[in-house]
Amino acid sequence: xxxxxxxxxxxxxxxxxxxxxxxxxxxxxxxxxxxxxxxxxxxxxxxxxxxxxxxxxxxxxxxxxxxxxxxxxxxxxxxxxxxxxxxxxxxxxxxxxxxxxxxxxxxxxxxx
Amino acid sequence: xxxxxxxxxxxxxxxxxxxxxxxxxxxxxxxxxxxxxxxxxxxxxxxxxxxxxxxxxxxxxxxxxxxxxxxxxxxxxxxxxxxxxxxxxxxxxxxxxxxxxxxxxxxxx
Numbered sequence: 001x002x003x004x005x006x007x008x009x010x011x012x013x014x015x016x017x018x019x020x021x022x023x024x025x026x027x028x029x030x031x032x033x034x035x036x037x038x039x040x041x042x043x044x045x046x047x048x049x050x051x052x053x054x055x056x057x058x059x060x061x062x063x064x065x066x067x068x069x070x071x072x073x074x075x076x077x078x079x080x081x082x083x084x085x086x087x088x089x090x091x092x093x094x095x096x097x098x099x100x101x102x103x104x105x106x107x108x109x110x111x112x
Numbered sequence: 113x114x115x116x117x118x119x120x121x122x123x124x125x126x127x128x129x130x131x132x133x134x135x136x137x138x139x140x141x142x143x144x145x146x147x148x149x150x151x152x153x154x155x156x157x158x159x160x161x162x163x164x165x166x167x168x169x170x171x172x173x174x175x176x177x178x179x180x181x182x183x184x185x186x187x188x189x190x191x192x193x194x195x196x197x198x199x200x201x202x203x204x205x206x207x208x209x210x211x212x213x214x215x216x217x218x219x220x221x
Contacts, residue, residue, distance in 0.1 A: 033209075035211075040213070041150075041197065041213065041214055042211070042213050043156065043199065043211040043214075044211070045208070045209060045210075048208075056208060090155055090156075100146070100158045100161070101148075101156075101158070101201075101209060102158075103155035103156050103157070104155060105154070105155050106154075106155050
């Protein structure tokens with residue numbers, strides 16, 4: 001019954017590695033997002049997809065590449081991980097463009 | 113300048129107290145407004161949407177002042193379970209959501 005799910009929940013990796021985080025929503029929503037929440041708890045949007053098309057791409061290093069294979073999935077691939085990438089990454093979805101956001105449980109990424 | 117500004121607190125209040133949080137937003141074209149609640153190490157969850165006429169949900173009252181670009185949240189009769197971080201969220205256009213840094217509330221027995 002999980003509405004928005006993310007895997008993995010925890011990810012610990014070395015600098016320079018490449019990793020992916022997966023997100024799935026079973027709400028039938030059209031729009032999905034990736035957010036980064038840093039150590040100061042500030043939640044900042046990274047990407048937004050609407051019906052598999054990229055809508056928003058905030059100022060994010062191009063080491064981050066989102067991929068949406070279908071409307072229900074939005075994955076985040078990160079190349080050449082850096083220490084500053086350590087954060088909690090949240091996936092979210094909305095039905096319409098201005099509606100309530102439903103968040104996944106978050107992926108806590110630690111880069112050593 | 114940040115799109116959304118909030119006083120980070122922390123607010124430490126006794127049970128039963130009334131507490132108010134404020135939030136300002138910078139873009140007058142902002143379309144919709146929300147308060148979210150985030151518990152420690154959890155995801156944000158919608159507390160309530162904020163409507164121009166103001167709205168109430170039990171002990172929680174939200175107000176919007178478009179002229180002053182100001183949103184507020186009032187919590188009456190605080191419970192221990194209200195302890196959390198409260199996030200002010202503004203939708204600018206389409207699916208651009210901007211979050212405040214959050215206001216930390218601890219309700220003390």
